Each structure stands twice: as C-alpha cells, then as structure tokens.
Amino acid sequence: MRRLYTLSILLLLSWGIFAQNSYDLVIVGGNPGGIMAAIAAAREGKTSVILERTSHVGGLPVNGLGATDIATRQATTGLFSEFTSRVKQYYIDRYGDKSQQVKDCSDGFHFEPLVAAYVYKQMLEEHKDRINVLLMRQFDAEDKNISLRDGHIESIRILNRETGRHETYFGKIFIDATYEGDLGAAAGVPFRVGRESREEFGEPGAGRTYEYWKSLPAEGSTGQADNAVQAYNYRLCLTDDPARRIAFPKPKSYNRKEYVSLIEDVWTGRNTQRVMAEVTDEMMEENRRHIAGGNHSKLPGDSWGIRKLSSLVKLPNRKVDGNNQHAAFLSTDLPEENWPWPTSSWEWRDKFAERLKDYTLGLFWFAQNDSELPEHFRKEISQWGLAKDEYEDNGYFPRQVYVREGRRFEGVYFFTAKDALPVSPGKRPPLHSGSVTASHYALDSHAARKRETGRVHLDGFISYPTAVYTVPLGVILPRKVDNLLLPVPVSGSHIGFSTLRMEPCWMALGQAAGITASLAIDRKTSVRAVDIAILQDILIREKATLIYYRDVRPEDKDFPMVQYLGLRGYLTEWDADLQKAVDEATLRNWEKLCGFKLKATSGKTLRGEVLKEIFNVRK
Template sequence: MAAGKSGHSVLLIEPTNRIGGLVTSGLSHTDFHSLESLSGAFLDFANRVETHYAKTYGPDSPQVKASYHGTFGEPKVNLTVFHALLDEQPNVELVHQHLLVALKLTKSRPQRRIESVTLVNPQGNKRTVRGKAFVDGTYEGDLMAMAGVEWRAGREGRDEHGESLAPETADDQLQAYNFRFIMTQDEANRVMPVAPPGYRREDFVGVLDAIASDKIQRVFDYPSKCIFKAHLPVLPGGKYDINDVSRGLVRLSLPGKNLGWPNGTPEERQAIYAEHLRDQVGLLYFLQNDPEVPDKFRQEALQWGWCRDEFLDTDHLPPQLYVREARRMQGVHIYTQADSEYAKEGTRAKFHRDSIAMADYGNNCHGTHHEGPRFGGKHSGEFYNPVPPYQIPYGVLLPKDVNNLLVSCAVSSSHVGFCALRLEPVWMSLGQAAGHAASIAVQLNQPVKQVDVSHLQRNLHADRSATIYVSDVLPDSPDFAVVQWWGAAGGLRKLYSEGTPRKPRGKKLHGQYSEAVPCHAVEMDKTLDEKLDHRWRALAASIGVPPDALPKANGSATRGDFIRAAAAAARQ
C-alpha cells in the first residue's frame, strides 16, 4: 500500500488464497502494550476495523467496545478491511495462490540486482515478472533466500552479540509454532471439532496425569493453569483467540517439530502444518470425547467449538500456522538485544538516528526446546523481557549485496533481537517503511541502501508512521510530523532529569495492555528552560537550522514553540 500511494505500479503476490497472514488467520488479540505505540499502517487498519463495527452495529455497540479501538478484530472482519484498503490503491495488483519458483539476478557482486521473479499457480501455469524493486514480506524470507542473501536460523551463542537472553553456545533451536484457533461458546455459532486426520488416542493419554494435578484447573482460561489460553478481553461476536500457555504445564507450541520449516519445500511445510494440526486439534478432541477424561474437564471442553462464520474454506480452522520465527537475514544492521534496551543515560532505549519504525512490546519467546514428556515436560529457551519503547533502524531491512531488495518480516536480527520484532504491528510498520523506501529508490533510480533516511523518515511521518515513541503527541496531532522529525534528530533524548526512575510499562489496564509508558512525553506546552534551550540550539545548529529562527528561553517560549520553529526553518 505504501508503495502504491507513491504512484508506482505494484504487484502483490500472495502464495495462499487469503491475504493478511496471521492477522486474518487467528491472531486477533494483537501484541502491543500501549495504544500510544500504534501508528501508521497498523493504526489506520485498526481505526478502519473499529469503523466497520461502528457502521455495522452502531457506535455505542458492544462490538465496538470489544474491538478495543479496532485492535481485536474477528479474522473475517480483518480480511474485509485489508481488501477494502487494497481496493483504494488502483496501482496495486493482487494475485493469489502464486508460489515463487525462480528468480533472475545480475551476476556481479556486490552490485547484484533482482531482474525478475517467476511464479507458478496451482494449475502449473508460470508467470515471469520484471521489477525495479522487490520487497520480501514472507514470514520465511523465501525471496531473500532464493536471491542468495545471507541468512540464519537457530540461536546465536551468548558471546556473539553479548546477549544475556541467548544460550551459552549457538544451536539450531527455533522458537516454537502453534495455531491461533478462533473459538466460541456460543451454541448458535459453534461447530464441534472432529478427530483430525491421523488421530491416535494413545498420543494424548498423558494429558490425564497433567489434569489430575493442581497445575491445571480448567481446559480453557486466561492466563494460566489451563491447557488452551483463551485471550481476554473477548473478541467481538463472543469469539476467543486461543494461544499457547506461557510457562504452562501443557503447551500447544511444539518446539523441535518446526525445524524443517524455514528452508523447507512447500510439501515439507505442509507436513509440519499437518503434524501441528493433528496434535492440537487431536488434544481438544481427546479432552471433549475420551471417557477417561474427568467429567468436570470434559463437560467444560464440550462448551467450546470452532466459529461457524470463520475460515469457511478450511473447515473453520485457521489456514496458516503461527510461524513465530523462521529465517533471519544477516544484513546491514543485525538487530540484537541491546537495540531494545535502555541507553546509558535517560529514560529511553538506545537511540537510532536512522530509525524507520518503533514498538513497545519487548523480547518474547515461547520456547525453543522441550524437555521431558509431551504432557508435563518443560519448555526451555523461553523468555519475556520487558523493555522501554524502542526504535528500529533502516539497516534491518537491507541485504548487504542485493541492491533492489528490502526484507520486511525475516529482518536482519539475532534470535533474541528478532523476538522483539516478530509482532504484527511491528511487521506492518516495517512493511510500510519498505514500501516507501522502494518508492524512493525507484523514483531516484538508486540502490535501496543509498536511500536518504531523512527523506524516508519525512515520508513516513507524513504517512502518520512513528519512528520514535512519544506518549503525548500522537498521529492525529497537527504536531505529529514535527515532533517525530525532532525526535529523529535526537531532540527527545534526556528530556527528564538525571535519576528519573526508569519504567518500561505504564499502569496496567487489562491483560497485557497498559497506559502510556512514563517519561516518554514531550510536554509541548512546558516552558522552555535555559538548560534545554542550550542543548537544543546546539542540536539545531548541527543539522543546519539557523539560530536566529529559534525562540529563546525567555520565560514565555515553550518547547512546542521551539520545535515548530526549528521544523519550519529546516523546511526553508
């Protein structure tokens, strides 16, 4: 969409018959912490989801409230909104069910370019497409890998990047996958599960010992002591996004079962998909139907089923597996644990002058290895690391040696670093940045690595996409672009006095959601003091803003006056 807005011709290639990835395949309980972290493409999407519910059911309806500002959309609604967004872009052509089978590269390094890609549809018909710029938006990095870009799967050792969350030595372990089922207790919209292909009762008998312990109190609950995590708050329509129980006794995620996914053929990936389906649907079927399951648990489980109005083409089951991590590019900037941790001074995370996106969720890994039996064992490699809101530099999108390719999902990162980037709002922001960067590169006929990041940031800010977290100047503010510009220059660092307590989260609202992160406000109406005036003037001079264009700390000038004046002078 971002590339299409520029006026260039865009081809969007969807390997399946359903656009949207996990956003339309069951991940409806979006991962972020504060609403203030949402901007750009994801915020636009969420606003349209909320508008859909308001128009359909009324602005004060329970459905609008349940959508939590549009961030909790039913998969069918998310799909509708994505199609509506694409319909607004006449320059974007969408093709479904086309797999990448070949590409043509120029031969000389380091100036290699992708000249064309060849696709095949289910009927075996091939189509070759030439392009000036390419964006790999796949979870797996398939285009990147086919282009010969360096990539990695598995975990780095602790010393490689100095990451405390990494293991002592490198290995091939990969964050586990599971399905994000959409389920309901509404009898009128409920479809009862049936035994999946390959179901074997003996595979699930071990869960009986688990539910006999006090560590499992219900089949469905939130957030713990259950088998299926039914996320709260409830989605519109009385639906639940079902997930793996973090640190639980019984897990849906299956570490080790997905190692062949990143570099697998379509057939190999389909086999991994089928094994996860057999395991997770089979577990539910066992709990609902096996006579040895205690009546308390069986009757509770029988109250739940698939949603009759979701995933009509796939028997009401999500068409995609939740691929939390696959290939990771090793590009211009390898994003690591340090990139989302506090800077040495101040209340903010490490500063990236070339930031093209930001987020607030933190490093999150559901485990990479399972020790012990399927039921009652323990995941290892699991962590949930709170961090302050962080910036993401342009280099994570850039291969080292392919000059017209950007990678927006399988981004350049370590395993630990990737665990802070692997979230739907972040991937939308990175996709938006990739689209704008591709447009600039095509327009100026230059390699993507030569795109002027300040130019890219201006385009992103104009498109209401934030490159730094600001809790009190949001995308709907007339000051949004100038504050983001000043933040990109470094003007929002150390705004709070030395010794101010660092708090990575605001006051808890519900579940994983919080108020704005403290000590990340600009306070535009606050009087400009002499100390800040001195520091800001030096910064303005370093980026070419003439001092006589700036207000002085005279007791009446505000921070907002200074930033607006600096931005106006910079434009001139």
Template sequence: MINTILPKPFLFLLLILICAETRAVPVPPAAVAYTADIIIYGGTSAAVTAAVRAAKDGKQVIIVSPDRHLGGLSSGGLGFTDTGNKEVIGGLSREFYHRVYMHYQQQDAWMWQKKEEYGNKGQGTPAMDGKERTMWIFEPHVAEQIMEDFIKENKITVYRKEWLNRKNGVVMKKGRILSIRTMSGKIYTGKMFIDATYEGDLMAAARVSYHIGREASAVYGEEWNGIQTGVFQHGHHFKKEVDPYKIPGNPASGLLADISAEKPGINGSGDNKLQAYCFRMCLTNHPDNRIAFPKPDGYDPLNYELLARVFQSGWNELFDKFDDIPNRKTDTNNHGPFSTDYIGMNYDYPEASYAQRKKMIKAHEDYQKGLYYFMITDPRVPANLQNRLKTWGLSKDEFKDNGNWPHQLYIREARRMVSDYVMTENEVLGKKEVPKPIGMGSYSLDSHNTQRYVTDKGFVQNEGDIGVKAPVPYSIGYGAIVPKKSECKNLLVPVCLSSSHIAYGSARMEPVFMILGESAAAAAVLAIDDQVAVQDVSYEKLEQVLLKENQKLRFGK
C-alpha cells in the first residue's frame, strides 16, 4: 500500500471536485402514485365500457392506457362491424351502436356524401336499423368521439401513453395485485384490476397462465383447432397453381418473399403460430378527401412478385373487401391469397419487447403501404384494376395525427388466458352447455391464414383460414374471464379470455369485447362490495346486475 500526502492546494481542489460530482448525481424523483377502486389497463373498447360500468356503479376507476387513442380497433379502422346476430348485443355495447345511429341522423354528419346515397349495407344486416335505432357501420373518428364522450360524461380519469413495466411492474401479495408500475415510474394502486389489452400484458406480468398459438385438436376435443392444410373456407387461398420460386421452376433460386421453407405440419397438431395481423384501412374515392397511396420506407417491388403472379393467374377480386362506410369511405380488409394480411410475420409479437413490437408494427405498415404502392405503379397489375385503384387513397380526415394511417394494428390474437374453464368450439357450436353466462357471441369460428408454404407439388399455398358458422348465438361463461384462484384473486381478463384458438376466432369481435368489458367491471364491483375474490363473486347477484343493464345472457331469453 502506498501513502501519498497531497499539498493543501491540491487537497482543497480535490474536495471541490468531489462535491461537484456528488451534486451532479441525479436523484430519482419520488414515484407518482394514484389510487382507485378499479384499475383498468388498456385503451380498447373493452377498457372503455368497463370503466363506464364501474363509474356508473359508483366506483372510482382509472384507465391506464398505453394508447393515445381510445377504442382499439373500433376506432382504429374496423368500422364494418363483425356483428353476427345483433339481437344478442346488449348493454353498453348496444349503447355505443345507438350513439353511432344518432350521430348519422344529423345532417352535418354527411360531409362527403348525401345520406340517401349511402348503400346501408352491413354484415348480414342493414347498416342503419331505424326500428332498433342502432347503426353498425361507421367512420373511425366517429367511433373515437363516442368513446371520448363516454369518458367525459362519466368523469373517468385516463392516463395515456402509459406502458406497463412488464418485467417487475406488478406488485402482488397473497395472490392479489396490489399495484402496477408503468415505464414512466407512475404507480397505480387498486382493489381490483382489469386487463383490457389485446396482448394480455398485465395478465402475463401477474404470472397468470396463458397460451400462444394453436392447440392440437385433441386437447379440447375439437375439429377445427390446430393445423388445417387443405381446408379453404373463405377463399383466401391460391386457387390456381402459382410458382413460389424467384426463378420459376428453379428451387435453387430461392423462395419469393415471405414464403416459409418449413413444412406446414400435420393436420390437427398444435403449433406456436398466430393468425395474421393487418391494418384495417379507411380509404376514400372522394377527390377532395383523398390522399394518394404513399411510397413506404424501404420499398422493394420484389416483395410483391408473388402478387404479380396472382394477377397473372387471372385473379380479379381486388375490390371485394372495400366495404362501404359512410361518406364514400371504406373499411378495407384482407381478401384473396395475397392481401393486407401479413402472413407469418407476427409469431413473436405477444412476447416481444415494446421496442420489438414497434418494429413489427412498422413492418406491417410498410408492407401494406408497399402493397398499394405496388398495385398503382407496377405494369403487371391489370390496367382496369390499376386505373380504378388510382381513384382511391387514404382519407384526409381520418387518423390526422398519424399520417392518415390507422393507429391500431389488428391484433387478431395474442396471448389467451388458461383458466379453470376454457371456452372451446364445442360451446360455440352448441355442443356443450355454458355455465354462468355473462354475455353472448354469435360470429363464425373465424381464423385468418397462419402460414404460407410450399406444397409437395412445388406450388405456394396458405394455411389456417377457417370459417365455420355457429348454428345459433352462444353464451360466454364467467369462468372464461377470471384466472385460476391460485394465481390471482383480483384480476379480470375480458379480451384475452380463457379460450382455445378456434373458439377465440368467434369471440374476438369488438361488440363482444365491449360486452365482456362491461361484465368484468360489474363483477369487479361486486367483488369489492362483498369483499371476495373474483372467483367467488355471487353469480346470482352478477346475473341480476347484467340483466338490469340489458345484457343478453342466453339466446331467446
């Protein structure tokens, strides 16, 4: 050890430097804490209806939303509502569609089109139902305004752009969530928590059991779960033989973009793959409200070579899913073998970090922008289709703070809770009774394509597209939105509910999410009042509350 004696002037200078360095060390600010009876994480339509029900029932409620815009897909481009049987849509969900109706009764709601010129076509139902005073088809900004009206009228506190700290932001004690912390450092403490996200992030951070991907059909005794090669129920497949290779007929040249080299798997077996995501695009052909399709970042026409070959095969169904919404706009969804669905590019999304998800969302945006830019510029697109498409573009008066691009990617499926009760296709198809119903669904078993591969004959094909009608509307049981009691006693999950992949394909519709959000909040209120775990809520009391609020629980009753 060497001892060094410094001269006094140097010692004085050293002390000054040490003090200055100490003062420069940032002191973390005290965490900002908020408290309410019920904390709702998410900005979806389910989050809004849950908050409204809790507030109407006299509880303090806070929405902690990772999103700036409320309403999820309902305000994010999905205006051509997947209603199924609208008779089973009740409660605040039906109130939302009533408010849509009332909006379009106003003359000034029709800026780009006369009301009488609108075709009034919905999914198996008129868009406007004068007798029931509901409207099922709407523009994105109208839906968002209704969501904001719900919030304002009920004096609900919302903290936006607050992202859950998924690593260690959930504090639990004896099977109950005490608080959640967001990435900004804010802490939210409550008696009850509701995960109303599409991803199930709060559920996962609370270590509740969940599943990602498709179960084998044998797991729950189902027919339509698992891998389903050769099953084409929506027409979103390659109806003619299309070569998958960069140089046609030459496997050594490599595959075209986004075709998997892996075998699709054995029918009925499970995998970790997800049905495709996309943005629901709000397009318009009104020249005064139209913005030309932009060229995306990193555009490469080779990424759409497969689409060129689809057109060359004679495919001409380009405009089949330009579904009309008011004011000469569309809700444009995927259609055909190569479409806005970015097949196979979302498998890692549920577990991805926020930064990784952001990159994946941007990749989906660039893919879809590139798709439309390709179709209006490439000479291999049939001239009649290309010329017609050039009359369309993004809507100038929608998504104005996001470059007129939807702010919500369609997360058709991510995590799904695994609870003591798992909803399966057998309930959807009426083969099994549903205990303790809290709402209803009626849409088909609906899964989009999950993978794109090369067949044994050497041609490209899609897999995973399923569409099987439910014979009658079905009930959804309370057990599907509560975790196992051994895992968490004060959390409800109305969006990433406990369901098999294929049953979720029916339940994952926006009206159902609103229904389940409201029912989850009603159960949370009872759990607080009776001081019980969510699993022990009196169903008799819950049923009375839901029926009083005009929820539909059983078909025909």
C-alpha cells in the first residue's frame, strides 16, 4: 500500500501539486500545542500549515477550558505568557483596567472561550505570511495516509471534510499536535494506552486505585495494570445571568435511569470527600430530614445545587468554567465508555462525542426537572444554563470533547511520577539539563470506571501534589522517525502524563517543537540531533522558563544567566539569591563546576557577581 502511495506522490510531483502543498512544517492538529509550534517556527522564518479537523482552531481553551490548569503561574512562560498577557489586555481594552472583567480574568489565566478564540486568531494572523490554517482537514491513522521511507516522513494524505476529497501535504518536519496521537501512530511510533501497574515504575496512584478524593487510600486498590483510560467530559461555559442564559434542552436520547443514583446522593449528602470516612448512616438520615425541611445539605464535604454536579470557576462576564465535580459519584465525566477513543476511527469518536453531549445535557435536565429531587435543589440548579454568546453555531454547547489522555508515546525520554516529585522534602524534582520548559501541576487523573457498589470513590480518581519540575526535550522526540515531533501526545506513563497534559505545558512544548523543527531544517539533521544548547538559548531569548526560580523572572536582566547556569547545576535551590554574599562551600563547588579559579571572596562577593564571571567565560 505504501509503495502505491509513493507512486501517487510521483504523479503529484509531475502535476505541480508538490510545490502548492509543501511547507517547512506540516502540523496535524490546531490545538494550542500546534498553534504555538507554528508561531515559534514562523519567528524562525519557517512556513507551516496547520491541518485542523474541526471548523475552529484553539482546542480546549476555546471549548470551555477557561480556568487555566497550572499550580505555579510563573513556572511556564514564553508563548504561554504571551497568550495570557493578550487575554488580560483584551479585557482592559474592552472594559477598562479597573473593570470587574479585568479582575475576573485573573491576569489572563481565566477567560471566556470566545476570548481565547480571538487571541489565538490574533496571534496566528500576525504570521499569516508564514502560517496557513486549513480547517475541516482530517487525518486518519492508517498506513495508506502516510509515506514513510527510511525513518523519514515524506508526506501525509488528509481528508477534506468539506469536499470529501483527499489532499496530500509535503513537509520537511511533521508535528503531531493531536490529543489522540494519530500521526505518531501512523508513523509507527510505539505507544501505550491504559494504566501501568504500581509495580512497574513505583508511582503513587498507578493501576487500579480507589481513594477518597484528595488521596486517602481505600479498600480495593490493587495497583494492577489495565487498559482503562481516564474519563472525558465537556468543559461547559455556564452562566446564571438571565440575560445571557439558555436553558438546558432535554436530549432526544434522554434516559432517566442513568441519573437516578443522584437522587439518594442529594438527599443523604453522600460524597467522596475524606470526611466521609467519619460519616455514619445515622448522620446521612439526619441530613435527609434536614433537607426535607427546606434546607441545604449539612453533611460535611457536601455541595448543594449545581455544585453537586459540577465544579465552577469564575470567568469574566458572569460566566463559569464547569468541570466534573470531583467529590461526586455522578457528574459530567462519563467513565468506561471512552476507553476505545484513543485508537478508534473518527466515525466512532463522533458517535461517542454525540453520546457524551446527550448524557451531559440529560444530567442537567434531570437535575432541574426530576420530581424525586428536592424542589429547592431543582430550583437552585434552574438558575443556571448555557451561555448564549458561546458556540452559537453548535447550539451553545462546546464543539470538542475534553480528551484528557489518548495515546502516550514511548519516546527518547519516558516521563514518570519521579520526574515531578521532589527528591526529598523541600527540594526540587530531578533536574533535566535538557529541559525545554518548567511546569507544575498535580499528578492528576480522573476516573476510569463508573460507580461500583461499596467503593468510596470511582476507580482511578487521584490527585497528588508535585513541585515545579523540568521537562526534557526527549518527551517529544520519537526514537526512530527523524522528522516527527510529538508535543501533545508526549512520552510518559499514565501517571507521568497526568501532570504534563495541561494546556500551558502543551503550549510550551509546542513552542519547543517549532524551534526544534526550525533548527533541524537549518542544519539538515534529524530532530534528535538538534543541539540542545542552541535550542535552549532561543527559548530563553523568547523568555521561556526552563528552570524555575522564585526570585528571578523572565523580564529580569539576569534571567538568561540564571537559566543557563541553573541548567548546568550551579543553582539547585528554589532561589538564586543573587544579592547574597557567596559562602565558602558554594564558591568551591562553583569552581569545581566551571574548572577555573574565581575572582571572589567568600562572605563578601555577591553570588550574582560570581555567576556573571562564570557566565561570561562559559557562555
């Protein structure tokens, strides 16, 4: 089949189509990782085509994920910071710098979906001479859709969903920016789907795991490996503003049986918080009587109204980002049914997407209308609905499923929990000298199975704190394909991937991918042979944080020096302390690292001055 495809390429060449559909970078997927790859490459003078399957670019941030998932905001910068700065500026320009909208945007980290779409469009249009965005272009992970020779991708075949015809795209470097990892799979890169055992890498929360929310182990946790994929949902943009609110419609496929377990959970207050370990049956029955008297639930850890169904994070203009309610047995996640998604066809995925949409709408319609629920509970939820100025072409409902985890590739470096956990209390996680971004989020996975009798929570729902860590370039590099980069379906275990899978990190990895691709093109080498020091220099120039320090920011004049020397082991603590005097032990250690005698006096010379001497010689 691939031989026939190669022959067809020769015909295309003779017809002149090669020049028309040839780019430096061919990027499959118009999510933030793909967008930032294209922008970073454009800044290096390279052309890109973004092939996006839907009619909109922007991925999850333009489809409801308006509350940015990041634990330490200064950990990830570069193009991601440019995005958040532009979001904030949008609200300042439109509403004034003292407005409620500016306050609610939280320095650009909280935004309406329509604003995210505006900012991504703005960033792309600034490079429209080098970036071509093509919508409704579908790549299917099949052999016939890729021409691969001697570890080198020559071209890929794409379905134009509007015309029904296939198109061929040629590139020097190909980037898989899909949430599913479809291009990497077609290129033959080894991948994993499902959960590793606790034994394989010694990771907390690995394998089959039942825990009270926020990680209190419970009976049934075996740690065994399986093929389970953490649940997907839709991130909803909701509002309680009557002028902006659209009522939840009752879906045609509505099935009341799917939601009836919510009735007892509301009346008794049952939830999955840690405090439930101390709650008795008598306490739950007392709560039932309390609610019957017209009151809200008084059970510890319980939520009332819409917060029983969905977590809410405030966005500007009286909107919220509605995510799965982690302390609930029944919420907007739909575990188990999504397991085939990573490796399934788009025909199957589209059917599941519609099923998930109907399930989600049915859940809220049930909560607002079912007579067996407390009347005052239903009334409170009825204050909420879909925002009528979002997704107007899709019935005010998000256009894209939140695919939290698809294929996870086995690349040059395989990221696990140990890469995100401190080596000892108060210390950093292991430092990767080949870091292309710092990042920070918990080891965080949603449920893999639905409610099971006698279990305190849903299988797989875990959250473990991490510390700001470094991400090596190797997580986006395949071992054998020379001109492919994987900034979204990165290399890692289920638990390791669970912290990398946040849009800020994906944007940073996309930026690194765009620069790596540009360097590989300029030097006519494979992506694995790119000089990491040159790549890091460019990233630092673009104000990307590769190793995080609490006291040095990208705008500081010493930022390049601290980044350069930090990656080389001179600064291993959380603070650079440039204005403190260097002590004897540190001075001797730095001399050992740099290999020459330093012109400094311990207890007198400032650390910053010593580091400048080293930097000027070594750089």
